[in-house]
Structures are given as structure tokens and as C-alpha cells.
Amino acid sequence: MSTTETHHALWLAYGSGGAVAGTIRKSEEGYTVTMAGADASTGTYPTMEVAKSALHAHMPPGSDWPRFQEH
Numbered sequence: 001m002s003t004t005e006t007h008h009a010l011w012l013a014y015g016s017g018g019a020v021a022g023t024i025r026k027s028e029e030g031y032t033v034t035m036a037g038a039d040a041s042t043g044t045y046p047t048m049e050v051a052k053s054a055l056h057a058h059m060p061p062g063s064d065w066p067r068f069q070e071h
Contacts, residue, residue, distance in 0.1 A: 011048075013055050013066035021059055021066050024051045033058070 008027055015021040022035040030044040031051035035058050042058050045051040056065060 010071045011068045012071055013052075013068050015059065015066055016064045021063075022055050024048070024055060024068070035059075 008025065010026075011024045013021045013023065020036050022033060022038075025032045025034070026048075027044075030046050031048050032041045032044045033051050033055045034041045035055070042054060045054055052066075052068060056063070059066070
């Protein structure tokens with residue numbers, strides 16, 4: 001009998017003011033982006049780099065690149 005371990009990771013994206021701008025959650029499907037205060041995710045992306053870019057694209061225009069921290 002074998003066991004399968006699934007690794008789910010969560011990264012918080014902090015904007016320039018230090019507030020959480022959104023999250024990226026890793027799952028078997030990919031990297032799911034959810035913006036702070038949103039009721040639903042903006043989408044699931046194949047790589048972390050694409051997810052980071054998608055999160056930044058959903059921030060207000062002119063926003064600096066967020067700081068990502070794994071939790």
C-alpha cells in the first residue's frame with residue numbers, strides 16, 4: 001500500500017502599504033489567485049510566475065510589484 005502526500009502551500013501578496021493584496025494557493029490543479037476581499041478566485045495558473053503576474057495585473061493601476069511571503 002502506498003500513500004500520497006499532497007502539498008498545499010499558501011503565499012500572501014503584500015502591497016506597498018503593507019496590506020495583503022491577495023493570495024496564491026498551490027494545489028494539484030495549479031496556482032490559484034484570490035484578491036483580498038474577493039468572493040471568488042481570479043483563476044488558476046500553471047506556474048507560480050504566471051500566478052504572480054496575474055495577481056499583480058489585478059491590483060490597482062500603477063501598483064508596485066507586491067512582496068510574496070509563504071505561509
